[in-house]
Amino acid sequence: MTTSNVTPLVPKASAPEIDRPCFRVYDDHQTTKTGQKLRAGVYWHGLRHGKGDSEPVEVDQWICSPLHVTAITSCEGGHFGRLLRLRNTLGRWREWAMPMAMLKGSGEDLRGELLGMGVEIDPDGFKQLNRYIQSQHPKRQVTAATATGWHDAQLFIMPGENIGQGDAILQTEAHDLGDFTKAGNLDGWRQQLARYCAGNPLLILGVCAALAGPLLYPTRQQSGGVNLWGKSSTGKSSIEQAAASVWGHGEHFLRTWNATGNGLEGIATQRNDALLVLDELGEADPAKVGDIVYALANGTGRARANRAGGARTANRWRVSVLSSGELTLAAKIAEAGKRIKAGQEVRLLDVSAARAFGCWDRLHGLPDGAALSKIIKRASVTHYGHAGPEFVRQLLAGEGLEGMPEALEKLRAEYPARNGLEGRAADRFALLALAGELAIDFGLLPMDPDSVRVALLALFEEWQGERSGDTCEDAAIKAQLLEFVTRHGEAHFSELGIPTDKVRDRAGWWRQDGESRVWLLTAEGLRRAVPGFEQRTVLDVLDAAGWIAERDKGGKRSKRVKVEGRALWLYHLAPVEG
Incomplete structure (x- = not known):
């Protein structure tokens, strides 16, 4: 058996046809027709023009390790991005849906994420990386999801995993949402x-x-x-x-x-x-x-x-x-x-x-x-x-x-x-x-x-x-009113029908009803007694608790009372402990 009859196990890489200027991605080492060896990665094949009538010089600039732009991502006419397929330093392929907004400025945030994923980037060629990604317009279009979870009733999206049916992918500025990890079984x-x-x-x-x-x-x-x-x-x-x-x-x-x-x-x-x-x-x-x-x-x-003042x-x-x-x-x-x-x-x-x-x-x-x-x-x-x-x-x-x-x-x-x-x-x-x-x-x-x-x-x-039948707000309203009349009953109230000039910051009056007192509060006095709540809410709670002792014949929760020659609308309240 002669050497000419042997079929090589690994075919020799064919010389790529290059129509300059252009970007190219090589997943394996290549040798050009001129014998130049190219390592795997993204290249800019350009022409550098010299002075005068000199012939342009071919330039083959390595930008980064293999990185393909496989789809355009978007969501409802916005959130545009690119689906990247890349190979890390260990030779493993993975995907990342990258928001296009990461290309703003010098693209430093993008390069940081790619480096973290194991992509190798030429420190002097980072501008070409931005140009390469933006120059790619693949036919495939994928829906970008900006959060994990249900995308619709048939598709649940997780980092690195879709459950259900639908062509969508999680698109985030962080390449690795490492919370959703697995081990064991x-x-x-x-x-x-x-x-x-x-x-x-x-x-x-x-x-x-x-x-x-x-x-x-x-x-x-x-x-x-x-x-x-x-x-x-x-x-x-x-x-x-x-x-x-x-x-x-x-x-x-x-x-x-x-x-x-x-x-x-x-x-x-x-x-x-x-x-x-x-x-x-x-x-x-x-x-x-x-x-x-x-x-x-x-x-x-x-x-x-945002920086422009918009939301x-x-x-x-x-x-x-x-x-x-x-x-x-x-x-x-x-x-x-x-x-x-x-x-x-x-x-x-x-x-x-x-x-x-x-x-x-x-x-x-x-x-x-x-x-x-x-x-x-x-x-x-x-x-x-x-x-x-x-x-x-x-x-x-x-x-x-x-x-x-x-x-x-x-x-x-x-x-x-x-x-x-x-x-x-x-x-x-x-x-x-x-x-x-x-x-x-x-x-x-x-x-x-x-x-x-x-x-x-x-x-x-x-x-x-462990709870009473009251909500926490109901209980707070009742407790505040009870504490107010207990603590300030002598200072801010006086007995109805007995004139006095000793009450300062009057909140109302009281009258004896058998063994208990009924407190007649002004609207302002009720607000002071139960601060922090709408007055209607307070009255609803007191009404439900049965603490409104009397009301107007028309159903109004205050009642008109003649006090020292004046007719006042007062709330007649009979708070009960416990």
Whole structure:
């Protein structure tokens, strides 16, 4: 056998035809027709013109390692970008949807991201990199998603993974949203972590909070969640890590309350339709924590101006929140001398973490709660990142998302609520129960059917049992009025019908009615007694409580009274302690 009969295993690279000037990308080493060897990468093949009539000189400038522009990305006529396919220093290919805005100025931010991804760039040729990317106009067009989660009812987008049908990709300025990582396997997660949910309502609560994120969109529910509060070293962090392991690494997926509102907005956008775990409520700024709770639940970031004075596009998200701390949200807000509002209370529900063994009710044969916490923490950093995506796949593989509102409504009917605030809390518990029961149906939680529903209904009843029938605002209004007349009854009031000049800053009068007093407050006196609330709201609460002793014949909640020759409209109030 002669050499001429042998077919080479690796064909020799053919000399590229170059129509200068142009950009070219070579995935392998090349040899030009003139014998010049070119290493793999992006090249600028140009011509340099000399002085006079001299012939132009060919220039072959290496710009960076192999990088292809494979598609144009955009979203609703904006957010244009380019889908890049690149090879890193280790020879591995990956994709990144790059916003075109990163090419502004010198493109330094772009180069920083590419270098971080393993692209090698000529320090002297960075301007050509910008020109190369902007010169590429591939025929393929891909929809750019600016946040994780549902793009429509058939497609759920994650960093590096799309679940469902549709040609779209997550486009972000950061190339690596490394929160959604995976290790181990789903079976390991079920056997070493999820099985301990049986008999442990708070662990069920945490895992269901993680799984509830993808249900916010189809059930049309608002962002929000729960705050596990109680003594330290009882297992709260283990529950947080168990929840985090549904989507990523049990420790790395966690975030802390010790962050700015803007920072948490950015994190919430990256966790859209998934889970936001916030550790240690005690580290939050008490003066700002209430506003942060509102912002996280409302799902819209603060409006900000761009350099031209116009409005930037605000961040948007839907996210399930799991928080922990030694304090309730109300106690944290009180550190700043403020009072919690009903809207804040219902958006982040305080759930006591005090159970039989720390956070646990059932130890599964282990000696104590600390041993169970240790096992769960170990599993959360060994098998993670599988349950959440699989939950979404099963949602799409089944009957789809259309029946989710009806399923939630059916569960919600089991939760008795005494007022609107409890009704919204019931919505949250029912959503978590729906997530858990679906997870049982999908084979993710090794538990008996209805066990999640029963556990969360019991938690809701315990939460409800720790409250009065009043909302926090109702209770505050009644408490303020009662305190005002108790503390200032002699200073700012006098007995009706007995003239006196000893009352300063008069708020009204009083009259004896059997063994109790009826306080007759002026409109200004009522505002002083219950500051911080709209007067109509105050009257609605007092009316519902039965504290309005008399009213006008026409139904008006004040009554005209003759006082020292004058006819005044006064509120006749009979507050009751307890």
